[in-house]
Amino acid sequence: MFLAGEEWAARFEQFGHEAWRLETLPQYLMPQEEKELAEFRAGVRIDPRMVSNDYTDRLRRQVTEGRSQGRVHIVTRPLSEYLRFEFSQYYAPHLLAGEQIRILDVTDRENPLEGVQDFWMFDRREVVLMNYHPDGRQINREVHEGDVAAFIEYQRIAVAASVPFEEYAKDLDI
Helix, strand or coil: CECCHHHHHHHHHHCCCEEEEEECCCCCECHHHHHHHHHHHCCCCCCHHHCCCHHHHHHHHHHHCCCEEEEEEEECCCCCHHHHHHHHHHHHHHHHHCCEEEEEECCCCCCCCCCCCCEEEECCCEEEEEEECCCCEEEEEEECCCCCHHHHHHHHHHHHHCEEHHHHHCCCCC
């Protein structure tokens, strides 16, 4: 089953305890980000403390409800332009809103999740595979129809091998 629109958005309203994401690509080409990416390229930077939008409002509400959202992004240096954009324009404000963001830098080490694709996991019961072209253009979102045990293990490995975003980003000029 493929997810889009309201069916996809509902996953973020309906989960009980945890929504968690593994990101593996150096860029995601999302049409809704084109304007912000162009502004970033032109030197525009945001104050993450001043960001308030549907996403950050939802994150804040989830925290007050005792629900968590987190992610680990696997990266290599030098960081792509897109990652620098994502870190400053999205990760910084999302972290302040309550998202638990971690970075797994595999520049100088073996990737413990080599070959694992992007996914979201909801309450450790449902996995949605995020299918992308190699350049980061999204193909679709597909509900995984099998056992989620491997994805729970991927999450464990990713969290154990990564560092908090704020630790990783403290020395970055973004």
